[in-house]
Amino acid sequence: MTDSPADELVPYQLGMPADCAREIVIPRAIAADNDPQWVPQQPNVWFRPLCLSASQGFWVTLLKVRRAGVLTRHRHPKAVHGWVVKGCWHYLEHDWVAEPGSYVYEPPGETHTLVVDNDDEMITLFKVDGAMIYVDPFGKTTGYDDVFTKIDRCREHFIGCGLGADYVNQFIR
Ligand code: FE
Numbered sequence: 001m002t003d004s005p006a007d008e009l010v011p012y013q014l015g016m017p018a019d020c021a022r023e024i025v026i027p028r029a030i031a032a033d034n035d036p037q038w039v040p041q042q043p044n045v046w047f048r049p050l051c052l053s054a055s056q057g058f059w060v061t062l063l064k065v066r067r068a069g070v071l072t073r074h075r076h077p078k079a080v081h082g083w084v085v086k087g088c089w090h091y092l093e094h095d096w097v098a099e100p101g102s103y104v105y106e107p108p109g110e111t112h113t114l115v116v117d118n119d120d121e122m123i124t125l126f127k128v129d130g131a132m133i134y135v136d137p138f139g140k141t142t143g144y145d146d147v148f149t150k151i152d153r154c155r156e157h158f159i160g161c162g163l164g165a166d167y168v169n170q171f172i173r
Helices: 147-160 165-171
Strands: 039-042 045-053 058-065 069-075 080-086 089-091 103-106 111-116 122-129 131-135 141-146
Touching: 039 147, 045 147, 045 165, 058 147, 141 147, 147 165
Parallel strands: none
Antiparallel strands: 039 045, 045 058, 058 122, 069 111, 069 131, 080 103, 080 122, 089 111, 131 141
């Protein structure tokens, strides 16, 4: 049903449901290098939290890498969606290359080894559901991340750079 012309510019007149979480809006999400919202992950690797869903068990982050080579080998029990902003990367297990503007869907069950192709800056937005399970080439688990380890890492970093333990809360839903 379409609005009548008189109603077109009228905002929704009822309240949001009582249990509806607050929206998140992050202007200029690809911030300057010295922005403390880039959380160090490994040497020359950072992530920036956008949405950390403790209630649904997923996280949306920007990943920034400034070094060529293998980043991680990992298994996904649930789906991942990626959008490449800058740079190029690929998986050792596949013959395609993710380039700027590429959308990537990683289905549940995938295990793959992420390689950044050169030292040019790479930035990709990832939505990861469930967990990243880090594995050796034969699938033996070596570690994991989930939304809670991501929150812990952010909190640790934000405390360390003086923004405080509560700074991460704005990204948590
Ligand atoms: Fe992956």
